[in-house]
Amino acid sequence: MDVNELYRRLERTYDVTDWWPAESPWEVMVGAILVQQTNWESVAGVLDVLRDRGLLDVDAMDAVPLADLEAIIRPTGFYRQKTRNIKALASHLRMSHRSDPMDLLRQDTEAARKELLSLLGIGNETADVILLFVGGRPCFIAAGYVSRILDRMGILRSDDYLEVRRFMEACLEPDPKRYARYYALLVQHARTTCRSRPRCDGCVLSTECELSSGKGTASSPRQRRTPARR
Structure with a gap:
């Protein structure tokens, strides 16, 4: 199985329509920071509160007192760190881009x-989420979920973010919409089935999966396959 067949198999299995719902570029940026080290269910509730209080606006977010924002986003975990990071991003956009996220992009x-990488709390994954989902750039998000599935399928053994991103971009045409859909499919599969403790029964990939089929283990060495663009 290669990455294109993996995509087709997952696409037949999951519906990821409106997978990252948002009303504005700023909301996506805030969500990308909030979802770090937590689940989307916690983030969705916090975004609703931020929206109700008029804080899904760059200038309003920059102006809100730190303690007030901490109290709102506490359910997402690491709330002090995330508060500082969101405030830093809002301040940067206000001062450098006239409060317009699209000006940066x-x-x-x-x-x-x-x-983006120069800003507090934004690493490769969060930067690529913003570039793909806000900027519409062909930047594949090589999250841990992605490397886990590629490893178990025997496609690529690596947990190095940049290596996984380069591999996926070499295998796929640079289509932002397909990248976004593929990422959503991989995350959905990882959350429902291919967990750290996998639920292999009924998995649509079980016959090809090295972990499920007994062809190997997730920690066994394997030769990396050469990517083919299609």
Whole structure:
């Protein structure tokens, strides 16, 4: 199985329509920080509160007192750190981009990525979420869920974020919509079936999965396959 067949198999299994619902680019950015180290259910509730209080606006977020924001986002965990990171992003957008997230993303992809990575609390994964879901750039999000499935399927053995991203981008045409859909499918499969303790019964990938079929283990060495663009 290669990454294209993996996509087709997952697409026949899961419905990921409106997988990352948001009303504005800023809401996606805030959600991308809030979802770090937690589940989306916790984030969705917090976003509802932020929306009700008028805080899904860059200037309003920059102005809200730190303690007030901490109290709102506490359910997502690491709330003090996330509060500082969101406030830092809002302040940066206000001062450098006229409070317009899309102004930052009008730069070329590498310049926008470099600027995002320079900000507090934004690493490769969060930057790529913003570039893909807000900027519409062909940047594959190589989250831990992705490397877990690729490893178990015998497609690629690596937990290095940049290596996994390069591999996926080499295998796929640079189509942002397909990247977003593929990422959503992988996350859905990882959350429902291919967990850290997998639920292999009924898995649509079980016959090809090295962990499920007994062809190998997730920790056994294997040769990396050469990516083929299709």
